[in-house]
Amino acid sequence: TPSSSTVSILNPTVNFENTSVNATSYVWDFGDNSPTTTEENPTHNFPSDEPGNYVVELIAYSDLGCTDTAWIVITVNEELIFYVPNTFTPDEDDYNPVFKPVFTSGYDPYDFELLIFNRWGEIVWESHDPDAGWDGTYGDGSLNNNFLYDGEVQDGTYTWKITFKTTMSDERIQVVGHVNVIR
Secondary structure, eight states, X not given: OBSOSEEETTBOEEEBOOOOSSOOEEEEEOSSSOOOBOOSXXXXXXXXXXXXXXXXXXXXXXXXXXXXXXXXXXXXXXXXXEXXXXXXXXXXXXXXXXXXXXXXXXXXXXXXXXXXXXXXXXXXXXESOTTOOBOXXXXXXXXXXXXXXXXXXXXXXXXXXXXXXXXXXXXXXXXXXXEXXXX
16 A cells, blocks of 8 residues: 555655565565565655656565565656746846746646736737747837837836646646846
8 A cells, every 4th residue: 555646756755555464575666667675565766757657566475475466556746846036137247137937847848828018918028938038128120010119128017927738737827927127
């Protein structure tokens, strides 16, 4: 019996209780290419960098040569981990020059959108690349209604909206917040 059949990559440790009757020796295989163990009630750390399902096998042996095998699936879930800063300084000093959310795990980088809005709700910057950061400018240098749409935004507070899909459930998540531009 596992202490939990579903764990997180942040704490992938499972304690196993052996409920075998009339057995005298045991072999545990945890399904993750780690060495087997002969402990009666082992504790096992599953890989924290490889979420997935692991089939754990217990073979119990009696003194009379009888064997019995039990299996259970342990699921190691990836966690959604990200951080979004609240201020950046695009002042050409190479310190904190762009605004960029930092995703560690749990999201699909191919289904990502970041929008930056001014106080009137207009989009001043957009990206579908989680590695791209906003440098405090608006536009893309294109000509729109005879107006060159490009330049630096004023210091102040801007609203951001991030939309992405999680890897474990394909759930679409939308997060909104504010970022301060200080030059």
